Every structure is written in structure tokens, then in C-alpha cells.
């Protein structure tokens with residue numbers, strides 16, 4: 001939905017908007033009775049989008065993404081943990097492995113974050129498979145123990161879906 005247009009001098013300049021057009025709706029689907037929200041890469045930086053998918057009932061957000069060698073080490077895990085913590089759900093970050101010969105070098109580090117914001121599993125930069133069970137009672141547990149969803153000051157601010 002969000003296009004990766006950034007400019008970090010001497011590090012990385014990218015302009016997805018020159019070759020791609022942005023999505024204009026959320027992607028939420030049900031799998032085995034679990035609502036799952038899907039974002040791509042740069043979408044991970046937008047808490048409002050994650051919030052709207054959580055509001056639609058998601059217990060898991062999946063972000064296929066390829067952060068780069070500049071932002072990856074600084075932000076990939078941090079943002080995944082932030083989205084898991086602020087929406088109190090599981091977050092799966094799914095990255096290609098690193099290929100130093102590629103034109104765009106991915107950070108890698110596919111990860112699974114739990115609703116406490118903890119890193120449950122993480123691969124490194126090499127090809128690998130991460131297979132894990134997730135316990136959905138943890139979503140309800142965290143949401144009832146730290147009830148931020150009911151404590152939002154919607155009289156002062158709100159996040160609304162416009163289309």
C-alpha cells in the first residue's frame with residue numbers, strides 16, 4: 001500500500017513510485033479460523049495500517065519484505081516488535097535471504113514476534129525455513145492484561161479507514 005520512496009544519501013535511494021502503483025485497500029483474510037492481515041515491506045513502518053487490520057480482528061500480521069543493508073539492521077526487528085506490541089498480536093516478517101551479488105541486497109532475518117513484542121524465532125541472513133506454532137490464547141491474554149484497545153482516547157484521536 002505504501003510505496004518505498006526514500007533517500008538516504010550515500011546509502012540508499014529508492015523510488016518505487018516510478019515503477020509501481022500503490023494499493024488502496026487493506027488485505028485481510030481468514031485462514032483456519034484465524035484472521036490474518038497482510039502488508040508488504042515498507043508497510044511495516046505504518047502503525048495506522050496495522051491498527052486498522054487489528055481492528056478488523058487480526059491476530060497475525062504477515063509482512064513479506066526485503067529491508068536493505070542500511071535500514072534492516074536498524075529497523076527490521078524493531079518495527080516488527082513495535083507492531084506486535086502496539087497491536088498485541090503476532091507478527092511474521094518474511095524476507096528473502098541475502099545475496100551479495102544481487103542489485104538489491106536484502107537484510108534477511110525472517111522473524112516471528114509474539115503479542116508481548118518478544119522475538120519468538122529469527123533466522124539469520126542465510127536461506128532457511130522457520131516453522132513455528134503460535135498460541136492464540138496469548139493474544140487474548142495480553143489484550144486483557146494490558147487493555148489498551150479499550151483505553152484509546154477516541155474522544156481526542158482516532159484511526160479511521162476511509163475506503
Ligand SMILES: NC(=O)CC(=O)C(=O)O
Nearest residue numbers: 004041042066067068071
Ligand atoms: N524495501 C522496502 O520496501 C522497505 C525498506 O527497506 C525500509 O522501509 O527500510
